[in-house]
Amino acid sequence: MRETNRVRAMPDAPLLSAESLTKFYGPRLGCADVSFDLHEGEVLAVVGESGSGKSTLLSLLSTELAPSRGAVRYRMRDGSVRDLNALTEAERRFLLRTDWGFVRQDAREGLRMGVSAGANVGERLMAVGDRHYGRIRATALDWLGRVEIEAARIDDTPQSFSGGMRQRLQIARNLVTRPRLVFMDEPTSGLDVSVQARLLDLIRGLVAELGLAVVIVTHDLAVARLLSHRIMVMRQGRVIETGLTDQVLDDPREAYTQLLVSSVLAA
Amino acid sequence: MTTASPLLTLETVSRTFTLHLRGGLRLPVVSGVSFSVLPGECVVLGGPSGAGKSSILKMVYGNYRCDGGRILLRDGAETVDVARAEPRRILRLRRDVMGYVSQFLRVIPRVPALDIVTEAARETGVAAEEARRRAERLLALLNVPERLWSLPPATFSGGEQQRVNIARGLAAERPVLLLDEPTASLDARNRAVVVDLVAEKKAQGVAVLGIFHDEDVRDAVADRIVDVTRFAGARAA
Secondary structure: OHHHHHHHOOOOOOOEEEEEEEEEEOOEEEEEEEEEEEOOOOEEEEEOOOOOOHHHHHHHHOOOOOOOEEEEEEEOOOOOEEEHHHOOHHHHHHHHHHHEEEEOOOHHHHOOOOOOHHHHHHHHHHHOOOOOHHHHHHHHHHHHHHOOOOHHHOOOOHHHOOHHHHHHHHHHHHHOOOOOEEEEEOOOOOOOHHHHHHHHHHHHHHHHHHOOEEEEEEOOHHHHHHHOOEEEEEEOOEEEEEEEHHHHHHOOOOHHHHHHHHOOOOO | OOOOOOOEEEEEEEEEEEEHHHOOEEEEEEEEEEEEEOOOOEEEEEOOOOOOHHHHHHHHHOOOOOOEEEEEEEEOOEEEEOOOOOHHHHHHHHHHOEEEEOOOOOOOOOOOHHHHHHHHHHOOOOOHHHHHHHHHHHHHHOOOOHHHOOOOHHHOOHHHHHHHHHHHHHHOOOOEEEEEOOOOOOOHHHHHHHHHHHHHHHHOOOEEEEEOOOHHHHHHHOOEEEEHHHHOHHHHO
């Protein structure tokens, strides 16, 4: 038993592993042959233009889509490594509700717009089995504070929130269950620049503090530079370049990456 | 047994840039770069601008890729080839083994100067209180006015930003230190401070590899100058 635990605790075992992930939508290619490992505490940015396959990849990783070919393996909390497409529905729900977070570009897809901010956060706790109302509310309050939402807004619905507040609420809702892996799909786009900056600070702080593994899809190279350790550049469904974030951005190798990097306006 | 072995060794390192946006223009920058740096030694890269000094430093840090050769960095009992190491390994080397100071401050916006330097000290495991003391000492030595410490450096003057950056780069204790013209455009008083701080690092056994344009600084810190023009062999083509 002890021996097994030691092997399982090996820091070099990846948390998430994509192996030749490929998705066709009928004859059209979504993404092809994407392979990578992600470890705890690592932030991977997937960059590329719209249509590059980055959103398809995120859907494959988070089991929203089934791959046409390839596999995603994930190290569960008990240390066992599972093929995500072979999970039972109950196991899949456990991951989605507890061990994973998914921060969406459009907060309306990631939140329940008709229920209060407190309920949006508390709901995920109830999904893990917490039934104590006072405790749930206290935890929800704590998390609202951490994402800088006033306690007085706990009973308001996100309908009345600004775009930045909705994103922060979405983050609280996702992180309250202490997930190990968080997917983020363009979490800051569509927000005013100043709101975006505050949100990035918040995400950066929480990711480091909680040691989260993150796969973030973004078309914004500045966001990738600020948040990620590694970058994967996608084009036409394929990964064309990958490496340390500062290496890919400061010394891009591929023609397309050089074009992307040179197209960014320096502020 | 007093002969120390190098902390950093470059063996026939080469690099050519391919500029795809310029019709695939190939620029051979350096080839056959070989030298090593001992603990407590400061090696300065010499040669005119454009000779590839900065590219060599960036390859050592893993910021630029290396086309050929080996960049061997000692991490405790292990020796790692930066040119072939996984991104995660390079990040660990940056955390534990090598620091890099450039003349430009590139930091997370909106974080106060003192926190930037304190966090840098903490990266190598220095306790919070001690890290803060170190940060305060460095900022004071580098003449960053105390009233600025609680502000993010974005609004500081160029010189002040640069000195925050140096404080940040020197706050941590790592066995290898890469200095990419940290003193460019500093005044004489602050250049002298940097010279003292580099001497302090050397005395602690840190291996320093640097680029300094100011001759007075270079003469004060260098144990050896490696002329980079001799690695420009492939350029003739």
